[in-house]
Amino acid sequence: MKKNIILAAIAALGLGAAAQADTTKVGFVYVGPIGDGGWTYEHHQGLLAVEEEFGDKVETVYQENVPEGADAERAMTQMALQGADIIFTTSFGYMDPTINVAAKFPNVKFEHATGYKRADNVSTYSARFYEGRAVQGHIAGKMTKSNKIGYIASFPIPEVIRGINSAYLHAKKVNPDVEMSVIWVYTWFDPAKEADAAKALIDNGIDVVLQHTDSTAPQAAAAEAGVISFGQASDMAEYGPTPRVSSIIDNWAPYYIDRVQAVMDGTWESVDTWDGISTGMVKIGEITEAVPADVKAEAEALRDAIGAGEYHPFTGPINKQDGSVWLAEGEVADDGTLAGMNFYIEGITGDIPN
Amino acid sequence: MIRLEKRPTPSRGWAWATPIVAVLATMVAGGLLFGALGSNPFEAIRTIFWDPIFGEFAFYYRGQLLVKAGPLILIAIGLSLGFRAGIWNIGAEGQYIMGAIFGAAVGLAFYPMEARWLIFPLMVIAGVVGGYLWAMIPGILRTRFNTNEILVSLLLVYVAEQILAWMALGPLRNPDGAGFPGSRNLGQYASSANKELIAGWGMHWGVVAAFIAVIFAYILLSRHILGLNIRLAGEAPRAARFAGVNPERLVLLCLGISGALAGLAGLFEVAGPAGQISIDFNVGYGFTAIIVAFLGRLHPIGILLAGLLMALTYIGGEAAQASLGLPASAIQAFQGMLLFFLLAFDVLTNFKLRIGGEARA
């Protein structure tokens, strides 16, 4: 009995609050602090872009440092109760909480980043960072003199493995002798450990450092050692023109503006978005003059071909690490396999931890 | 010149009054902080302290208070026994993680069998065992090899975190999860779910366990010989030895109880509010519980109240972030200030303030 009353109260309040509002209320739930300079920082830039675009027509709220699990559910419920019309939940670990809360607030729209569970009022969105990795891999393969490139990785999840494969594949294409070392730091956030990892790579003869972690620590280590590196998440332009020779930038603003607009227009629908260079969700930061002009031109051509849909970074023939065929000549990887990628491609040494 | 004069016995009146004075002082200081950050101080204080209990959405927040306070209280009760006896378990966070892993592993092993009467109790036992075993490592190293338990229990937190990541990415990963990390959702599997006993009230088995632990600890400390031994060992170790208290057994017992309760808290969290084993399952309850234990003066009732107060600052702080745009860091600083005031004003319980002159003996 009591149960129904409370559920009804929650639903009614959510409904009522959403209907009353004459401005559109947009909520963001962040996993890190907005000052992390990386993942959360870039999502927050998206929030600021939404404010810029719509001015008085939107009201934005956000909550940072929200742990996954019960705390995330509470953060979302809180926003929904206070009349949010659309809530962006920006971490993979928010997947089940988003689905749970969305079921209680059918009139609030939810947008979950990097997950795979959807509902009538839950969309998912993610970025094809591996497209950017292909460009980096190309530059890395051309630029390395020791033929050893290094990769600092966080945890062995499909997102990270995809990036490693893409970078290696395109380095190998232009430099058959290239070898890649991967260091798993097993943390999302520990700048000093990233610095130690970068130094370990450099001390082992690596002269190109790629990173799938957010801090600029590897850039500083690369600068000191005189090797090259790539910005990650944000442009890290302050480390250009060298060691940072280019970067992958997470650019969520166009998507966020688009989705908020859809809520305003009443045209919002549950969709699964996986965008890359073509829509600008993945941006390639300026390739600096430290890269020879011909390499820069090739890299830009690669970027443009991917952006135009003429070239897919995972186009066969590609074998898996054990030598078995993954993609035949001319075959293109399907999104399902890519989304759950948990294997290395042929030529990468070492095992994926599991 | 202000000086302190020790009271012959702690003042009962001040024991109750100091927390209230401290909270009021924090409101003033916190209001200044929030004002300096450009928020309306009165609104901020109301959002943190009043709204979660009496505000518009209190029907939701009151339950959430229990969800947040439950694990804190459960862990803090266990820790308080050891702290009273001078046994320093700083690693409840690790025991909490291991309890969750053990419990979740048992639940997942039975998936998708439907037999709640069997599976859920087994998970509870596994959670207790997981936390207990993890706490026994510092326990045995201390009693056998004289290795300091502060260091071992603390470092084992980091080891447990690595095991957690490994479990989330490997053995316990959801086979239907398309290669993503994280286990199946235990909350959505009827035999393992630790659901709210009354929907919307926040009351789940973990909160019930916390209340039982409070009562149990109260009786243990005031009535039972073991409670007496614990207090004796902390206050007068030599006398305890003469009284026949075996210090090694006491170390194992205190670490065991605190580990078991932390493991229990972890199990109830993973099967309920959190729902799954993930890389970032733990959120620091094990460390915050140390604060709760001392804020509650190591007394079961005090811990209950301290746990609820800590939970209130979390919930209210989150509300202030979302509705007033205060940064999370301001809330953290505010919580720190609250602790400082609570701890500082506590001096009035045991001491009298004397202004000027010599104290009379």
Next chain:
Amino acid sequence: MDFGSINPVLLIAALMLASTPILLAALGELIVEKSGVLNLGVEGMMIVGAISGFIVAVETGSPALGFVAAAIGATIMALIFGVLTQLLLSNQVATGLGLTLFGLGVSALMGQSYVGIRPPASPRLTFFGLSEVPVIGPIAFNQHAMVYVSLALVVAIWWYLKRTRSGLILRAVGESHDAAHALGYSVLKTRFAAIAFGGACAGLGGAFLSLVIVPQWTEGMTAGRGWIALAIVVFASWRPWRVLLGAYLFGGVTVLQLNLQAAGIAIPVELLSMSPYLITILVLVLISSDKRRAAANAPASLGRSFHASA
């Protein structure tokens, strides 16, 4: 097994760099605990040091001034702890934990507009070509100034505790504050000085992260190093030389495991990433199994409040 690409000289040079923040913070905490005070707020003091140093270094362009500011900023934090625990006799464990919470929050507030800025470089010292000497050069003559400072501190603290009158008083206060008080020594003054020193050292350790190792400001960037420093003091059973050993052991295993990965050695990564903690525990078990010695060195008054009742 092929350790081919790992260069032991570079490894040692790298571990000295990586261990220095923990070494500095642990040396400070050693003095604090020797005086009988347990300050669990090392993490909070470190991070306030990290941002204080960063702000001043960025604004003045001088890393040296940054380090001074880091020491001052963290000392202010330490003094909050001192006032609460020494004058108001609050519980040291809870106050220390509160200090960490407060420090994490305050540092993030201070650093709001310093995210994504590159601080002025603090170069390594080179000694007229000595740094080019093989083997010894990279290890002994091509480090950052603070690495030498931290090593000098180990010697200085050892000498201070062992050979000076003031060090003797500090130890006496830590062993029995009542006896020290009865002999006419000021327990409060001694402890306040120790707490302030501990803060300054933690601040230097924090700034070494934000100005040298990383160098960048991000919220929460100490990522638990203050806790490791606390563990190292216990590991060392309150002896300065063993603080050095413990910090370098922990830092060394961390750096080694990353190097093993870089060199492609086939050891499971899960095992490697927990190795610094496991090996530290294991070594402590081995050296502490002699019962009489280990227990004898912990300051007897550690963590107890002192109130002169006369």
